[in-house]
Amino acid sequence: GENVEQHPSTLSVQEGDSAVIKCTYSDSASNYFPWYKQELGKRPQLIIDIRSNVGEKKDQRIAVTLNKTAKHFSLHITETQPEDSAVYFCAASNPPFGKGTTLSVSS
Amino acid sequence: TAGITQAPTSQILAAGRSMTLRCTQDMRHNAMYWYRQDLGLGLRLIHYSNTAGTTGKGEVPDGYSVSRANTDDFPLTLASAVPSQTSVYFCASSAEGGLGGDTQYFGPGTRLTVL
Numbered sequence: 062g063e064n065v066e067q068h069p070s071t072l073s074v075q076e077g078d079s080a081v082i083k084c085t086y087s088d089s090a091s092n093y094f095p096w097y098k099q100e101l102g103k104r105p106q107l108i109i110d111i112r113s114n115v116g117e118k119k120d121q122r123i124a125v126t127l128n129k130t131a132k133h134f135s136l137h138i139t140e141t142q143p144e145d146s147a148v149y150f151c152a153a154s155n156p157p158f159g160k161g162t163t164l165s166v167s168s
Numbered sequence: 169t170a171g172i173t174q175a176p177t178s179q180i181l182a183a184g185r186s187m188t189l190r191c192t193q194d195m196r197h198n199a200m201y202w203y204r205q206d207l208g209l210g211l212r213l214i215h216y217s218n219t220a221g222t223t224g225k226g227e228v229p230d231g232y233s234v235s236r237a238n239t240d241d242f243p244l245t246l247a248s249a250v251p252s253q254t255s256v257y258f259c260a261s262s263a264e265g266g267l268g269g270d271t272q273y274f275g276p277g278t279r280l281t282v283l
Contacts, residue, residue: 070208093269104258104274105211150211154269155262156201157227160210 063088067151067159074141076168085133086153094127094134097150097158105150109136141166170194174259174275181249181282189244189278191259199265200242201272202226202234204255211258217242218265249282256280 064087074080084094092113097105111118111125111134118125122141127134138145146166151159172193181187193200202214213226217236231253233245242261246253257278262270 091269095269095271097272104276105272106274107271110271152269152272155199155265155272156203156211156213156216158211160208 063091063153063157065151065153065157065159067162069162070160071163071165073165073167076141076143076166078141080138080141080145080164080166082136082149082151082162082164083133084135084151084153084159085131087132088153089129089132091153093154094125095152095155096123096125096136097152099148099150099161101147108149138164143168172259172261172273172275174257174278176278177276178279179281181246181280183250183282184248187246187249187280189246189257189259189280191242191244191275192240193242193259193261193273194240195261195263195273196239197261197263197273198239199262199270200236201260201262201265202232202242202244203258203260204228204253205258205277206255214244214257216265249280251282254280254282 067084095110098108099105124137148161175190201216203211215234217223220239259275260272262272264270
């Protein structure tokens with residue numbers, strides 16, 4: 062079955078810096094790659110996704126890139142703000158999920 | 169539209185007792201999922217259902233059972249609870265399941281403590 066690895070497990074940045082979270086997957090048949098954000102005490106919610114026929118997708122300060130050959134995809138957050146502090150999960154198709162990255166943005 | 173709901177919000181359960189966690193969605197989604205979330209372990213899939221009448225095992229199915237009698241409901245049953253089942257349980261649904269994948273919508277979660 063599919064296996065998803067996510068790195069780093071924790072990430073601390075200063076407000077205004079960029080943050081990058083990376084995921085790798087094992088099943089070349091996967092063709093849907095979502096990213097979810099989970100704020101403390103809340104449920105996970107989709108923030109951006111990409112399908113395999115697209116290499117990059119942007120939505121304001123967040124972007125996702127996909128390299129199908131290498132089987133990895135990344136979440137990029139620019140100009141980070143304290144409200145970006147949360148746990149971020151990637152997935153390859155649905156499920157499994159990566160184990161999550163705790164992002165802390167300090168002002 | 170309620171989306172996806174779970175009940176109860178939280179529960180303290182004595183070890184050895186049984187319990188059913190309820191999950192209902194009103195989005196007419198075909199696929200539904202149950203996850204448990206434990207610190208450092210992320211979201212682990214317990215059971216899933218790609219369509220009404222079918223279920224499948226996830227990564228950590230032992231000690232849990234599910235049923236999918238209709239499109240809307242996907243209850244999770246713990247037959248004889250053990251302390252290691254203390255966790256936060258999330259139900260989710262998506263329009264379609266499988267490798268094609270689709271956005272998952274999560275319920276608010278149930279915090280279960282087994283003593």
